[in-house]
Amino acid sequence: MLESFKYAIEGIIYTFKTQRNMRIHVVIAFLVIFFSFFLKLSKTEMILMFFTISLVIVAEMINTAIEATIDLITDKYHELAKIAKNVAAGAVLISAVNSMVVAYIIFYDKIYNILSRLIYNNK
Numbered sequence: 871m872l873e874s875f876k877y878a879i880e881g882i883i884y885t886f887k888t889q890r891n892m893r894i895h896v897v898i899a900f901l902v903i904f905f906s907f908f909l910k911l912s913k914t915e916m917i918l919m920f921f922t923i924s925l926v927i928v929a930e931m932i933n934t935a936i937e938a939t940i941d942l943i944t945d946k947y948h949e950l951a952k953i954a955k956n957v958a959a960g961a962v963l964i965s966a967v968n969s970m971v972v973a974y975i976i977f978y979d980k981i982y983n984i985l986s987r988l989i990y991n992n993k
């Protein structure tokens with residue numbers, strides 16, 4: 871069990887080291903988690919936030935695994951290789967768009983209220 875845990879961690883580190891998008895996802899995820907502590911999220915909002923972050927990261931890792939598999943199979947142009955990579959990239963795109971929609975729904979009102987109060991208090 872420890873061995874498979876070690877290999878899984880290796881996979882996460884590999885994706886982080888080699889994929890610029892993964893590094894962007896992780897940085898944004900940490901920023902969102904950090905700021906969410908100040909925004910008093912409900913339990914449901916917290917769950918949705920962690921679920922959304924996980925979805926993006928998992929999609930990016932599956933995309934990386936598919937890219938590596940295709941590159942292992944062929945270094946020549948192949949229509950199926952193109953389809954596989956494009957579909958995997960499409961999955962990442964959908965998860966990223968979903969994360970923006972969820973972030974908008976959860977955070978917009980809270981940030982708007984804080985900014986309104988700041989502006990009102992400074993008047």
Ligand SMILES: Nc1ncnc2c1ncn2[C@@H]1O[C@H](COP(=O)(O)OP(=O)(O)OP(=O)(O)O)[C@@H](O)[C@H]1O
Pocket residue numbers: 889937944945946947948949951952953955956959
């Ligand atoms: N062997 C191939 N045959 C046909 N088209 C390919 C092949 N390899 C890549 N492509 C096309 O080029 C695109 C980019 O492929 P690549 O492997 O560079 O992925 P990438 O999205 O740039 O990877 P990364 O996420 O690491 O930046 C693919 O989405 C696909 O359309």
